[in-house]
Amino acid sequence: MRIVCQRVLEAEVKVNEQRVGKINTGLLVYLGVGKGDTLNDAQFIADKLANLRIFADEAGRMNRSVLDIGGNILLISNFTLHGDCRKGRRPGFDAAAEPSLAEELYEKVAALVAAQGVGVEKGTFGQYMQVTSLNDGPVTFLLDSAKLF
Numbered sequence: 383m384r385i386v387c388q389r390v391l392e393a394e395v396k397v398n399e400q401r402v403g404k405i406n407t408g409l410l411v412y413l414g415v416g417k418g419d420t421l422n423d424a425q426f427i428a429d430k431l432a433n434l435r436i437f438a439d440e441a442g443r444m445n446r447s448v449l450d451i452g453g454n455i456l457l458i459s460n461f462t463l464h465g466d467c468r469k470g471r472r473p474g475f476d477a478a479a480e481p482s483l484a485e486e487l488y489e490k491v492a493a494l495v496a497a498q499g500v501g502v503e504k505g506t507f508g509q510y511m512q513v514t515s516l517n518d519g520p521v522t523f524l525l526d527s528a529k530l531f
Contacts, residue, residue, distance in 0.1 A: 383423040383487065384463040386412040389436055389521035393456045395505040396512045403503035408453030410515045413491060414463025415484035416477050423527035424487050428494030431455060436521055444521075454501035458513055459488045481508060 393410040395403045411431060415423075432449050439445040448455060461484065465473035478484070485507045496502045505511045524531055 383416060383419045383427050383491075383527040384414045385427060385431070385525045386460075386463065387431065387434070387436075387523045387525060388515065389518045390456075391516045391518045393513065393515035395456060395458060395503075395514075397506045397509045402506050402511075403456050405454040405456045405501070405503050407451065407518075408501075409448050409455045410458070410513070411455055412458050412460040412463060413488060414460050415479040415487045416464045417479050419479055419483070419487055419527065421487075421490065424490040425494060426527045427525070428491050428498070430525060431491075431495050432498040432500050434523070436523065449498060449500055454503060455495055456503045456505075456513075457488070457492050457495070458505040458511065459484065459507045 388410045390410045433447045437446040461478040464478040467473045
């Protein structure tokens, strides 16, 4: 499972010009589920998202989590995070999970994060979405549950 996690002042997602999710201060998270990902990967990602200390404390140091600041998460499914662009000019998506497994684990991550007390808004799985955000910093991290990076 892979994520791109951005600290934001606000973020919004629309499907067919209709807003389906919106947050203020918090994290915009793009999540890609890969072949072989399991509930353990979902738990690892959910724990990281709720507890990753990337918000400033009183001294201006990254020492607070989204949970600590009372922020929210906008979670967007994104199979292209498993795209392989190393050969040719068109990405390959062989490493991405089948849609049914991907949706199940995407929903599980959302539920696990929410169970920790973080507000979660979501995009619509499998749909074409327009995502807008106001990055804060910018502060952006890449994370892979297999710890590849």
